[in-house]
Amino acid sequence: MSDHLSDKELLDKVRLGDQESFRQVYDRYFNDLYGYTSALLQDRQLAEDLIQELFIHLWEKKSTIEIVHLKAYLTTALRRKIINVYRNNKYVDLDETIIATLPSPNGIDDKLRENDLEQEFKTTLNKLPKKCRNVFYLSRIKMYKNREIAEELDISIRTVEAHISNALRHFKVH
Incomplete structure (x- = not known):
């Protein structure tokens, strides 16, 4: 069912x-x-x-x-x-x-795990190249659309997509 x-x-x-x-x-x-x-x-x-x-x-x-x-x-x-x-x-x-x-x-236990994950996330995020980190931050944290990111950073949508893909690959490895 x-x-x-x-x-x-x-x-x-x-x-x-x-x-x-x-x-x-x-x-x-x-x-x-x-x-x-x-x-x-x-x-x-x-x-x-x-x-x-x-x-x-x-x-x-x-x-x-x-x-x-x-x-x-x-x-x-x-x-x-x-x-x-x-x-x-x-x-x-x-x-x-x-x-x-x-x-x-x-709950508290989940909050502690969440804090650990958040710290690990920030550490991994800071290892990304600056442009890639900025694109990923705008995409996943600020919830911008790829078009909005491209306009704000004056890059192409394809470049935005490439940065996001690279960042996601980086997170999977770490």
Whole structure:
């Protein structure tokens, strides 16, 4: 039965436009995402709205979005939405140190592993040539489209793609 599909299997079906699989993804993650968001924002309606926006974006970009780990993607994207709410509505004057202290929904052990991975990621990222590192940062961290990166750095889209490929190969090796 399709209730027991892995995230990858569900994502593959969602990419093909399978609404039932999309519903299963929504049902699988809504409660965790809602608990995390409503606790941070202290606003249930806003929490629901942000989660709805997240899933609408996922559905609209289903055929082009690159997701390796669904739960990590959803929580990271939602965390960014929460940060934007704070910044845009000026709930608090956020700086990077406050943003870094926003709790992860995954617990303390996961947070420690996340910190180790983040440090390893930064170390590996810093080993890349500067131009390659900048392209990768804009692509994977800032979520720029290849066209936007090409325009900002005044390079061709093919060069952007080559830098991203090189960076990904570098990360696989390390």
